[in-house]
Amino acid sequence: MMEFLDIFLNESFWTASLRIATPLIFGVLGALLCERAGVLNLGIEGIFVVGAMAGWMAVWMGASLWGGVLVAALAGAAFGLLHALLTVPLGLSQHVSGLGITLLATSAASFIYRTALPNVKSPPRITPFQPMDIPVLSDIPFLGPVLFQQTPLTWLALLMVALVWWVLARTPLGVAIRAVGDNPDAVAAQGLSVYALRIGAVMAGSALMALGGAFLTMSAFDAFFFGMVNGRGWISIALVIFASWQPGKALLGALLFGMFEALQVRLQTQAGAVVPSQVFLMAPYVLSILALVFVARRADYPRALLKPWFKGQR
Secondary structure, X not given: OHHHHHHHHOHHHHHHHXXXXXHHHHHHHHHHHHHHOOOOOOOHHHHHHHHHHHHHHHHXXXXXXXXXXXXXXXXXXXXHHHHHHHHOOOOOOHHHHHHHHHHHHHHHHHHHHHHHOOOOOOOOOOOOOOOXXXXXHHHOOOHHHHHHOOOHXXXXXXXXXXXXXXXXXXXXXXXXXXXXXXXXXXXXXXXXXXXXXXXXXXXXXXXXXXXXXXXXXXXXXXXXXXXOOOOHHHHHHHXXXXXXXXXXXXXXXXXXXXXXXXXXXXXXXHHOOOOOHHHHHHHHHHHHHHHHHHHHOOOOOOOOOOOOOOOXXX
């Protein structure tokens, strides 16, 4: 029992939890932004993959690390634009379009990778973002290593939480995005473009999703390989419901899953000889589902989510 409690008192556990949560923070913010505008984006898993591949390949081909981040965001926004065009002005099924985007983005990433590196058996390595060591702050007991020795992309993710919250809660643009996800007719009556707001929100949300993938290849690891996303996109979709479409709660949900993931690794080390490893591997997902069940009943979802809107129709 004491060994179990020691895990939670170890600064390395919380450092790992925040690091594991970082791609989920990007993903859940992106999904939240799309859904706040009334569009479900099930293309998130594929957008994660294409963001991971695009950012890594840009750096491998000579771009700077931040240039790779920009390329990843643009790739995500491009697939977001495709999804938005299919679902917003054309009104096609958001479920079908999203799954199609996942398949298309994943296949496109595979095709580009195989075409660019036809004879490579192991992916080339890049020099990823390194953990920052902020003078004075990094030396603070416990909080220093947890918060101030993370990579720049982790700090970017935390900044995006504050930025998305500020935009949605404190700006006219945010009010319009929330309104278009609840009552698009009222938005149209004010002379605003429902189509433009929804398309813009989906593109911005998809760019954030792609940054979640870019974190994996440019911060957590130093190469791209298939399977590295490992369902993080689907987890992000679930975490949006857990967060009740609120950026602050989205951060909490991502950190909670990151904590579960870091915990299972340490529990495997301590009890791996007694308990099958598969039990620990599935534990974060089971705990996340249980947390989702308790929260989902009270979730205040956008009223126009999944509902197509056409100009001139009531």
